[in-house]
Amino acid sequence: MPRIILYSGKGGVGKTTVAAATALASAQRGHRTLVISVDLAHSLFDSFDLDRTLFDRNQGLPVPVQTNLDVQEIDVQEEISRHWGDVFRFIAVLFTSTGLSNAVAEEVAVLPGTEDVIALMYLNQYATEGKYDTIIVDCPPTGESLRFVNMTSTIEWYMMKRFNVDRALVRMARPLLGKRAKEYGMPDDNYFDSMKDIFQRIGGVDRLLLDPTVTTVRLVTNPEKMVIRETQRAYMYFNMYGMTTDQVIVNRLLPASEDAYYSHWVKTQTAYVQEIRDYFDAVSVRTVPLFPEEVLGVRGLRRMAKALYEEDDPNTFFVSEPPYRIVSEGGQYSLIFNLPFLEKGEVDIFRNREDLVIRVGTFKRHVPLSRAIINKEVVSAKLDGHELVVRFAKD
Numbered sequence: 001m002p003r004i005i006l007y008s009g010k011g012g013v014g015k016t017t018v019a020a021a022t023a024l025a026s027a028q029r030g031h032r033t034l035v036i037s038v039d040l041a042h043s044l045f046d047s048f049d050l051d052r053t054l055f056d057r058n059q060g061l062p063v064p065v066q067t068n069l070d071v072q073e074i075d076v077q078e079e080i081s082r083h084w085g086d087v088f089r090f091i092a093v094l095f096t097s098t099g100l101s102n103a104v105a106e107e108v109a110v111l112p113g114t115e116d117v118i119a120l121m122y123l124n125q126y127a128t129e130g131k132y133d134t135i136i137v138d139c140p141p142t143g144e145s146l147r148f149v150n151m152t153s154t155i156e157w158y159m160m161k162r163f164n165v166d167r168a169l170v171r172m173a174r175p176l177l178g179k180r181a182k183e184y185g186m187p188d189d190n191y192f193d194s195m196k197d198i199f200q201r202i203g204g205v206d207r208l209l210l211d212p213t214v215t216t217v218r219l220v221t222n223p224e225k226m227v228i229r230e231t232q233r234a235y236m237y238f239n240m241y242g243m244t245t246d247q248v249i250v251n252r253l254l255p256a257s258e259d260a261y262y263s264h265w266v267k268t269q270t271a272y273v274q275e276i277r278d279y280f281d282a283v284s285v286r287t288v289p290l291f292p293e294e295v296l297g298v299r300g301l302r303r304m305a306k307a308l309y310e311e312d313d314p315n316t317f318f319v320s321e322p323p324y325r326i327v328s329e330g331g332q333y334s335l336i337f338n339l340p341f342l343e344k345g346e347v348d349i350f351r352n353r354e355d356l357v358i359r360v361g362t363f364k365r366h367v368p369l370s371r372a373i374i375n376k377e378v379v380s381a382k383l384d385g386h387e388l389v390v391r392f393a394k395d
């Protein structure tokens with residue numbers, strides 16, 4: 001099974017560059033590596049400074065760029081023609097029936113999430129084929145990354161709950177409508193066959209994403225308050241989904257300076273880095289300087305890779321399991337921490353803005369609270385074997 005690393009973060013933090021540098025470092029260690037972009041604002045090819053035209057993306061297929069290293073930027077239109085033809089045509093007909101021109105209808109028929117599903121199909125395919133040792137996924141900005149990892153659950157729900165019902169209803173309605181079936185935009189059997197084929201192509205990929213011995217998330221951030229808060233929320237959401245975040249990368253740190261203007265920024269960034277280390281003390285935190293020149297091409301990416309990993313293998317699992325999980329039983333929510341080495345002692349719990357801070361002896365965790373529990377009171381906190389269980393009031 002390949003090692004899978006998902007890179008996520010707020011737009012503009014340098015996530016794509018970090019993903020590309022990690023892929024290069026992995027390939028240099030002899031791992032057959034693919035870095036694949038799911039972000040619609042594709043810039044992976046730009047990171048490697050490849051000699052290609054603006055829209056030349058090799059029809060969305062992998063391109064070898066170095067020994068042991070392929071780069072892939074998904075091309076939605078190409079993939080639609082390969083796998084989604086009947087689904088796409090049906091949706092385009094629906095938009096055309098609302099008065100849109102054919103050209104506009106074909107553009108808007110690419111629904112949100114299409115690229116996510118295509119990426120999941122490729123992940124499943126590559127994992128089955130065993131073509132790569134390492135797959136690095138350059139995810140879209142944080143909110144869309146969460147949609148990406150949850151896409152399999154959404155499609156599985158539709159296939160289990162609605163697919164057969166919808167297909168049966170259409171089969172019943174089509175003879176009744178006769179020639180008017182097309183006028184009402186009634187899908188044909190090819191549409192449902194395509195949907196079923198798509199589901200089969202991503203079947204089982206969720207197990208890859210949720211397996212901490214295969215997949216981990218790495219969050220890229222900058223030492224800025226707004227970016228840090230979004231990183232904290234992303235950390236919480238990935239934990240809630242059951243995915244392990246094993247590293248946080250703080251990008252673009254200014255060097256020390258005697259200039260009054262820059263020294264102020266350095267001081268501010270230093271304080272934020274310490275805050276990040278305190279907050280994410282359960283995972284590996286790495287810092288990357290702001291380089292004196294743009295990180296571009298293999299030479300620039302190698303420089304960043306050295307700053308990121310030094311002598312470490314980028315495929316290392318820096319954390320082997322999620323630091324906590326959220327469960328709900330009978331309307332009561334609980335936070336459960338796996339703490340195998342913690343001895344019983346006094347538990348201190350207090351709120352810090354939207355976070356819950358838990359301290360037991362030298363153990364301390366900041367936990368961002370989801371909307372479901374942010375206004376609920378803590379009713380108990382106790383050690384149960386190797387787990388710390390924090391329970392919240394019922395609805």
